[in-house]
Amino acid sequence: MKPDYEKVPIKQFRRMVAKRAKVNIPETERVIDAFWSLIHDAMVAKRRVCIPGIGEFYASPVGGGKIIRGYDGEMYLTKPK
Numbered sequence: 001m002k003p004d005y006e007k008v009p010i011k012q013f014r015r016m017v018a019k020r021a022k023v024n025i026p027e028t029e030r031v032i033d034a035f036w037s038l039i040h041d042a043m044v045a046k047r048r049v050c051i052p053g054i055g056e057f058y059a060s061p062v063g064g065g066k067i068i069r070g071y072d073g074e075m076y077l078t079k080p081k
Contacts, residue, residue, distance in 0.1 A: 008016070010032075018028035042049045043059040050056045064080040 014028050018025045039057050048058040067078050068075050
């Protein structure tokens with residue numbers, strides 16, 4: 001069963017946001033990168049971030065090992081994080 005959402009690469013997402021907001025791409029990149037950086041920092045500090053209207057983000061520790069990627073089925077090694 002296919003997911004009911006579309007995966008959009010971050011570069012394409014940035015261009016889509018810039019076009020819709022009618023601002024330049026470099027400025028959009030800085031804003032989006034700052035947004036994700038804030039979410040990352042909050043997750044590291046509190047492990048869970050809830051932004052009403054956007055969603056809930058959380059982080060959990062992952063041990064290193066072999067993982068199979070969902071999008072291509074290839075196996076790769078990961079480091080603990």
